[in-house]
Amino acid sequence: MKSYSVAKRLYMLMVYGFLYIPIIILIIYSFNSSMYSASVWEGFTLNWYKKLFTNSPLLASVGNSLLLAASSATIATVIGTLGAVGFFRFRFTGKNFLYVLIYIVMMSPDIVMGISLLVLFIALNIPLGFWTLTITHITFSLPFVVITLFTRLSGFDKHIVEAAKDLGADEFRTFLHIIFPMLTPAVAAGWLLSFTISMDDAIGSFFVTGPDFEILPLRIYSMVRLGVKPEINALSTLIFLLSLTLVIISRLLMKEKKDPDM
Amino acid sequence: MERNKIGNGRLESVAAAPLIDLQNITKSYDNLKVLKNINLSINNGEFLTLLGPSGCGKTTTLRLIAGFETPDSGKIIINGHNVVGLPPHKRSVNTVFQSYALFPHMTVFNNVAFGLKMSKVPGPEINDRVMEALKMVKLAPYASRKPVQLSGGQQQRVAVARAVVNKPLVLLLDEPLSALDAKLRFEMQEELKQLQQKLKITFVLVTHDQEEALSISDRVVVMNEGVIQQIGSPRNVYEEPANLFTAQFVGDINIFDAQVVDIQDGVVIADVEGYRCAVDNKRPMSMGETFKLLLRPEDMRVEKLSEEPDTVGLLVGNVEIKTYKGATLDSVIVLENGKRVMASEFFDEEDEDFDYHIDEKVSIGWVKGWEVILPDERE
Amino acid sequence: MNESKIFRRITIGIIAFWLIVFVFFPNILVFAVSFLTRDEAHLIAFRITLENYLRIADPIYLRALANSFVMALVTTVCCIIIAFPFSYILSRIKSKNKNILLLLIVIPFWTSALIRTYAIKTILTTNGIINAFLLKTGVISEPLNMLYTGGAVIVGLVYTLLPFMILPLYAALEKVDIRLIEAAHDLGAGKRQTFIRIIIPLSSPGIIAGSMLVFLPALGLFYIPDILGGSKTLLLGNLIKNQFMDARNWPFGSAVSVTLTALMALLLLANYRTIKSASQKGII
Numbered sequence: 001m002k003s004y005s006v007a008k009r010l011y012m013l014m015v016y017g018f019l020y021i022p023i024i025i026l027i028i029y030s031f032n033s034s035m036y037s038a039s040v041w042e043g044f045t046l047n048w049y050k051k052l053f054t055n056s057p058l059l060a061s062v063g064n065s066l067l068l069a070a071s072s073a074t075i076a077t078v079i080g081t082l083g084a085v086g087f088f089r090f091r092f093t094g095k096n097f098l099y100v101l102i103y104i105v106m107m108s109p110d111i112v113m114g115i116s117l118l119v120l121f122i123a124l125n126i127p128l129g130f131w132t133l134t135i136t137h138i139t140f141s142l143p144f145v146v147i148t149l150f151t152r153l154s155g156f157d158k159h160i161v162e163a164a165k166d167l168g169a170d171e172f173r174t175f176l177h178i179i180f181p182m183l184t185p186a187v188a189a190g191w192l193l194s195f196t197i198s199m200d201d202a203i204g205s206f207f208v209t210g211p212d213f214e215i216l217p218l219r220i221y222s223m224v225r226l227g228v229k230p231e232i233n234a235l236s237t238l239i240f241l242l243s244l245t246l247v248i249i250s251r252l253l254m255k256e257k258k259d260p261d262m
Numbered sequence: 263m264e265r266n267k268i269g270n271g272r273l274e275s276v277a278a279a280p281l282i283d284l285q286n287i288t289k290s291y292d293n294l295k296v297l298k299n300i301n302l303s304i305n306n307g308e309f310l311t312l313l314g315p316s317g318c319g320k321t322t323t324l325r326l327i328a329g330f331e332t333p334d335s336g337k338i339i340i341n342g343h344n345v346v347g348l349p350p351h352k353r354s355v356n357t358v359f360q361s362y363a364l365f366p367h368m369t370v371f372n373n374v375a376f377g378l379k380m381s382k383v384p385g386p387e388i389n390d391r392v393m394e395a396l397k398m399v400k401l402a403p404y405a406s407r408k409p410v411q412l413s414g415g416q417q418q419r420v421a422v423a424r425a426v427v428n429k430p431l432v433l434l435l436d437e438p439l440s441a442l443d444a445k446l447r448f449e450m451q452e453e454l455k456q457l458q459q460k461l462k463i464t465f466v467l468v469t470h471d472q473e474e475a476l477s478i479s480d481r482v483v484v485m486n487e488g489v490i491q492q493i494g495s496p497r498n499v500y501e502e503p504a505n506l507f508t509a510q511f512v513g514d515i516n517i518f519d520a521q522v523v524d525i526q527d528g529v530v531i532a533d534v535e536g537y538r539c540a541v542d543n544k545r546p547m548s549m550g551e552t553f554k555l556l557l558r559p560e561d562m563r564v565e566k567l568s569e570e571p572d573t574v575g576l577l578v579g580n581v582e583i584k585t586y587k588g589a590t591l592d593s594v595i596v597l598e599n600g601k602r603v604m605a606s607e608f609f610d611e612e613d614e615d616f617d618y619h620i621d622e623k624v625s626i627g628w629v630k631g632w633e634v635i636l637p638d639e640r641e
Numbered sequence: 642m643n644e645s646k647i648f649r650r651i652t653i654g655i656i657a658f659w660l661i662v663f664v665f666f667p668n669i670l671v672f673a674v675s676f677l678t679r680d681e682a683h684l685i686a687f688r689i690t691l692e693n694y695l696r697i698a699d700p701i702y703l704r705a706l707a708n709s710f711v712m713a714l715v716t717t718v719c720c721i722i723i724a725f726p727f728s729y730i731l732s733r734i735k736s737k738n739k740n741i742l743l744l745l746i747v748i749p750f751w752t753s754a755l756i757r758t759y760a761i762k763t764i765l766t767t768n769g770i771i772n773a774f775l776l777k778t779g780v781i782s783e784p785l786n787m788l789y790t791g792g793a794v795i796v797g798l799v800y801t802l803l804p805f806m807i808l809p810l811y812a813a814l815e816k817v818d819i820r821l822i823e824a825a826h827d828l829g830a831g832k833r834q835t836f837i838r839i840i841i842p843l844s845s846p847g848i849i850a851g852s853m854l855v856f857l858p859a860l861g862l863f864y865i866p867d868i869l870g871g872s873k874t875l876l877l878g879n880l881i882k883n884q885f886m887d888a889r890n891w892p893f894g895s896a897v898s899v900t901l902t903a904l905m906a907l908l909l910l911a912n913y914r915t916i917k918s919a920s921q922k923g924i925i
Contacts, residue, residue, distance in 0.1 A: 376828050
């Protein structure tokens with residue numbers, strides 16, 4: 001058997017190093033008692049974490065983001081699941097047009113989507129804040145929910161639906177008793193994906209946010225722009241661990257799906 | 263890049279020495295021995311077939327010659343040089359792959375020209391040689407097509423042309439016909455054989471299809487579980503199998519348990535599945551010796567049992583299955599001890615002996631001297 | 642109307658409504674606004690003009706545009722150079738750990754991109770780890786100014802977008818049949834020839850897809866220059882953002898956005914064409 005050589009291993013290690021070393025350093029710094037010189041280790045401290053938990057505007061923004069992520073993910077999952085089933089079950093005029101719109105959301109740079117929604121909200125005179133953020137995040141997540149579920153649906157035996165109908169179930173009951181239970185893992189994965197998209201979105205949110213409802217990514221953005229602060233290291237560490245947990249959960253849910261990407 | 267192919271397509275050694283010589287080759291994957299001490303000489307200009315079931319090591323043997331694998335031990339001599347450790351592009355052998363492995367992004371012409379370009383053959387010569395090779399496989403009009411635009415048989419021909427255009431010392435063919443349907447396969451077998459005779463290049467073909475092996479090759483190498491079972495001409499392998507594996511793998515055969523019960527004036531009388539029969543012993547046998555008696559279905563003679571049965575030297579049984587095959591009448595007869603016997607006789611509508619029907623009691627004999635006697639093997 | 646029909650209307654209706662109101666309609670609006678005139682008091686005045694597009698040709702903006710393109714292009718090339726050998730090695734590994742190795746590539750891009758950009762900032766800063774290391778080993782005597790340069794922005798963009806190059810390249814390279822590589826060796830091609838003549842052409846759909854996924858976002862990720870580049874380096878994204886949020890010139894911002902979208906559409910179309918011709922050629 002050909003074993004891949006030392007050089008190849010080293011190269012892979014370098015790429016992983018490039019991807020992970022900045023994050024690891026961040027995590028280490030979050031426990032460093034030095035305030036200014038981030039490169040010098042001056043002893044272990046949990047000070048920054050303590051400071052983090054007494055920073056009330058920051059905690060408020062975390063609460064806001066969680067609320068926003070949960071609500072937008074839930075609505076996106078409902079709409080996306082129903083939509084995916086509709087795309088899967090029915091032929092209708094305009095289907096291709098809707099596919100194109102989904103494709104546009106996925107391929108457009110976030111900034112293009114962000115300003116277009118801003119223009120819409122201003123044109124319709126909708127005040128910027130929680131609702132505009134919710135709508136924006138639902139719109140960003142929707143294609144990912146639809147595609148996750150559609151992929152799952154396409155993997156089904158078409159005869160299962162026919163069998164349900166043959167046994168007397170109408171469309172709605174087929175959905176409720178047959179399709180939905182089989183879709184549950186994909187629905188959960190779609191929800192989690194939407195949740196992380198919402199928690200992470202800075203670009204779209206930047207345009208449609210209002211003064212009364214500050215969310216975490218934008219709070220981080222303004223903190224980061226102001227300068228290197230050890231508190232942010234602590235916050236980043238927590239967010240990294242949370243994302244990692246969510247990734248692992250969603251991987252376990254999607255285990256039946258073979259494709260390892262996206 | 264300097265290309266340093268062994269022999270450069272020209273034969274260096276005297277004709278009597280084998281072109282390829284595998285000496286004591288062993289090979290394992292993950293502690294599984296796939297080749298156990300293989301010794302094989304391949305003569306210049308012959309059409310040799312490696313035959314065996316999947317996993318017998320035949321493809322590994324081919325890949326060792328091609329240079330895609332390295333043996334754990336042993337020597338591979340091609341044209342007088344040990345090529346172990348030499349990469350495939352430095353050996354003057356070419357392969358026709360099972361899946362053809364045509365380059366999908368190149369035209370037929372460029373596929374065939376690839377090897378010539380790699381060895382820096384001048385442009386005009388490439389053109390001539392490629393077109394000549396394509397003409398030879400009757401694909402000259404398809405030169406500018408892409409592989410996906412060709413049928414399976416045409417792709418197969420491109421693969422052959424791509425290999426032979428380099429004038430290799432040996433052409434290796436890895437189950438080249440397995441993806442084709444039966445009719446096309448027979449045609450291609452015929453074409454390959456003619457091509458080999460025309461080019462006078464050594465062909466080494468791997469197949470699991472025993473009919474293909476018998477009809478196409480000069481010599482057949484039967485392999486099983488990493489061991490060469492028998493090497494011989496197709497006729498030799500079919501008529502005189504060296505062991506039970508070869509006998510069973512190459513064609514249908516009846517295998518009877520037998521024991522020597524009497525020896526009269528040098529004639530051996532044996533108990534064959536409970537019947538006393540004289541057998542044609544080609545080697546001395548002793549009283550009480552057990553052995554296997556092998557008979558091809560087409561060597562069996564089935565007859566209706568007459569009123570006064572004289573069944574000395576014959577087996578007796580009931581017809582279980584009767585299948586009319588056009589040229590032959592195939593039947594399965596159950597002996598009294600439950601043993602099933604296959605028989606295949608040329609159909610002759612004049613002969614009323616063929617009238618036997620299902621469940622009828624018949625006698626079975628065989629053409630004397632055509633039986634094969636093998637020592638008892640316990641698996 | 643029976644229940645099946647109601648179900649059908651609900652499933653298709655809701656998503657169709659959402660996509661039309663919140664995707665189709667806003668894009669049309671931006672397109673329309675890009676032809677209107679800026680108004681101090683009401684943001685937009687309803688006077689149709691082509692001025693916004695003509696303004697893009699102004700040397701100041703044209704330079705920003707060109708600069709943005711160069712940044713995105715350099716990022717894309719860097720990503721290909723780093724990702725290609727990596728994906729190739731990964732695609733040829735026979736180990737069971739392959740899925741884990743792939744997952745390790747995916748994990749960083751599930752974590753906040755802002756935080757990853759911030760992590761790069763910590764490393765590049767004057768009292769960051771790179772400078773500390775170089776000072777200690779005596780390579781330099783004064784800390785290097787790496788932050789707030791074009792190079793820092795490139796590093797940030799490559800860092801953020803690298804997984805988007807690795808994944809499609811890996812997918813394409815994994816599909817390259819090992820027997821084609823064997824066939825090339827069999828026909829006398831060495832490693833280099835096989836790489837140039839077989840592996841690169843066969844993985845070209847992956848190279849193109851990866852380039853799209855890197856190049857397009859690289860034009861728009863305005864927070865990376867904001868954090869790593871000071872305000873010296875402008876991306877197309879920064880230009881749009883500034884026009885909307887600071888200069889409050891929505892029609893011009895819209896015109897830049899429409900230009901970016903048109904460019905994207907062109908690239909996608911070109912991509913679609915190559916994929917189509919690739920499938921006709923039988924590569925995929």
